[in-house]
Amino acid sequence: MKTRILALFLSLGATSALAFPVTVDNCGTPLTFDSAPTRAVVQDINMSKMAFALGLQPSMVGVTGISGWYKLDDEFKRLQGSIPELAPKYPTMENLLAANPDFFFAGWYYGMKPGGDVTPDTLAPHGIKTLVLTESCVHLDKARPAASMELLFGDIDKLGRIFGREAEAAKLIEGWKAELASIEEKVGKDTGSRVFLFDSGEDKPFTAGKFAIPTAMIAAAGGHNIMADMETSWGTTDWETVATRNPEFLVLLDYQDDTGYLKLLNFLKSHPAMKETDAVKNERFVALRYEELTPGPDNVAAIGKIARALHPEAF
Incomplete structure (x- = not known):
């Protein structure tokens, strides 16, 4: 019996050793890990939730860019536990180096700015490897495919491989795909129902374009993002274009609480062009x-919310 147990132990050890090195695509550049990171810092609430969904808390020494932007619920606080927030918004180099990390998960305009002080290139000399959120790669590489749910699945798979949590990542992805298949069976996909996402902005609306994950989410919920031809991920357009395309349904972004969307809705009701659109007149949102x-574990449940509101007859 002892011989069998020893053989099994050696077999598992060999399997673990063979898992590394791991190389993942990082905005078109290979990023290799000889072992799993042990001192990770994660930017933003959506990416932190990705890490929590994989149970990476024991390997995390900090989060950044959360409390300065968002109101946190009790569940997030529970999952964060004793992991400190190193910076409430964008981290500085000093914030990060003080935690002595070996890994940073962030994105362009998700904690990093092209040419800024904190980038993969500036962190590398300090022994910090940076995984870039795939949705944000378009800011440096315009030859990217349009948004799909692979933006979420791919990043979860990468995190799973990097931290030796492949099985956990695969289980999450399998469950999400099953949920999406169930929604599509009920409502179809990209039925042409005209949807506009309103994030913020009065002079010009800030919204999701071709490369942002809400475009894929809206399609998965049986709608069509009327700004899906906007050649960016997140960016601004003009009210005339939005009103001319006459959205039938709105997705309103709520940053701080459960009533913040009312400011957006009331603004649209007062806007001379938008108040005449079908979505605003019928208060469909x-x-x-x-x-x-934004790419993270909450996406699939959110697709369900959009689908139920857009196609209530199907549920």
Whole structure:
């Protein structure tokens, strides 16, 4: 019996050793890990939730960019536990180096700015490897495919491989795909129902374009993002274009609480062009939080919310 147990132990050890090195695609550049990171820092609420969904808390020494933007619920606080927040918004180099990390998960305009002080290139000399959120790669590489749910699945898979949590990642992805298949069976996919996402902005609306995950989410919920031809991920357009395309349904982004969307809705009701659109006249909308509309574990449940509000007859 002892011989069999020893053989099994050696077999498992060999399997673990063979798992590394791991190389993942990082915005078109290979990123290799000889072992799993042990001192990770994660930016933003959506990426932190990705890490929590994989149970990476024991390997995390900090989060950044959360309390300065969003109101946190009790569940997030529970999952965060004793992991400190190193910076409430964008971290500085000093914030990060003080935690002595070996890994940073962030994105362009999700904690990093091209040419800024904190980038993969500036962190590398300090022994910090940076995984870039795939949705944000378009800011440096315009030759990216349009948004799909692979933006979420791919990043979860990468995190799973990097931290030796492949099985956990695969289980999450399998469950999400099953939920999406169930929704599509009920409502179809991209039925042409005209949807506009309103994030913020009065002079010009800030919204999701071709490369942002809400475009894929809206399609999965049986709608069509009227700004899906906007050649960016997140960006501004003009009210004339939005009103001319006459959205039938709105997705309103709620940053701080469960009533913040009312400011957006009231603004639209007072706007001379938008108040004439079908969506505003009929008050057809769903309010979703930031972490539901940026790549993360909350995406699939949010797709269900959009689908139910857009196609109530199907549920």
